[in-house]
Amino acid sequence: MESTNEKTLFEVAEIQLTYKSKVSPSLRPKITSSRDAYQVLNKYWDEGKMDFVEQFKVLLLNRANKVIGIYEVSSGTTVNTVADPKSVFVAALKANACGVIIAHNHPSGNLTASQADIKLTKDLKDAGKFLHIPVLDHIIITSESYYSFADEGLL
Template sequence: MLKAQKIGRMYRIPNFSLTLIREGSYLVDCKTIRSPEDAYKIANMELENSPNEKFLVLLLTTKNTVIGISIVSSGTLNASLVCPREIFQRAILSNAASLICVHNHPSGNPTASNEDITLTKKLAEAGTLLNIPVLDHVIIGDGKYISFKERGLL
């Protein structure tokens, strides 16, 4: 970690800039999210064959057009460590108006766990505070998906 260096009676303080780096792209047949199925179709390209749990966010404009996809965490067979800070850092840097969270269950069962529900509530609270709403959380498993919004969990 960089920190201030003392030089005699003066201090040298690091100067930072933040940069969003494009790492690639996805070819999709729709770029505006109108339903959880649209989010599923876009995110499934990254998640469908993953042997481990991955958590990503779809970063959206005010008209729900996807401006970017960011993998927040790539975990183990049945867990992925996710912190609201990493999610909203990406949303702020990309100037997203809102976001949709998506993750997979390699077991094939897209049912939300208690941990999934707790995390989603925490993310929704953070989104409200930052004025970047979490519109949905979609869980993918074995060619199926569940939507927190459709299930009344968000």
Template sequence: MKVNYFSIPEITVSYNDNVKASERFVVKCSEDASQIFAEAHKDCMEHHEEVNVLFLNRANRVIGISCVSKGGLDGTVVDIRIILQTALKANCSSVMLSHNHPSGSRKPSQADIAITQKLKDGCKAVGLLLLDHLIITGEGYMSFADEGLL
């Protein structure tokens, strides 16, 4: 059987890094992360749910942030494969997940707890660390790590 290699799609991976490592923001605690995530969620805070992910290097310096899901008033779909794909593409060491609750409640739902565990397991499988999952509201945040839920 002869294979025509010109009919097979080529897959390329690229990552553009235009910030020196020494100039990147360092996340030392959940409060640091909450400030970044609050800014990322400011346009949707009480309107609809969005999920954002911070990608960090070994020194907890922020490599980048990505919105991985936009949903409705009371939920959104999170595909951990997209998060892991981006994490591997960015060559990060760890990730932090966040989503907002338009209702203002900082209490995690069963779905929040389930996706956190699923992402934690996925990260472990590819050698990454899930540092935290924050629920962001207009009046504060809740950290899974601080609450012992990781």
């Protein structure tokens, strides 16, 4: 007869991963430049939050650099938001992404990358390298324009 302690040791949760898309592959936008990424991000960014609070999002890409999804990692204050690497890559892993483009907005309208932005980019790039999910760009967006780390040679 099993004791209660032995029975408890073998009760674990089963994890299932699924990815469902309502967008057919032929309709997914292809990213060939930072401008393409900006246009997709700008289209799906909440206009009411662009100049109000900082948000961090991830474009998830397949092998053909087509967007398979956009994931909002966090929404913060007027001056910052938290971008936990686990949250970035859990979405990428779950969607079986082959690459990511990370993005956040600056409600101030300033397109200058801060030291914190640069450090976060390096940390996420290193994590992506380890997971074989490259960080292809980091885009800072405002309601008027964008800044690309890749275009500026910072990636």
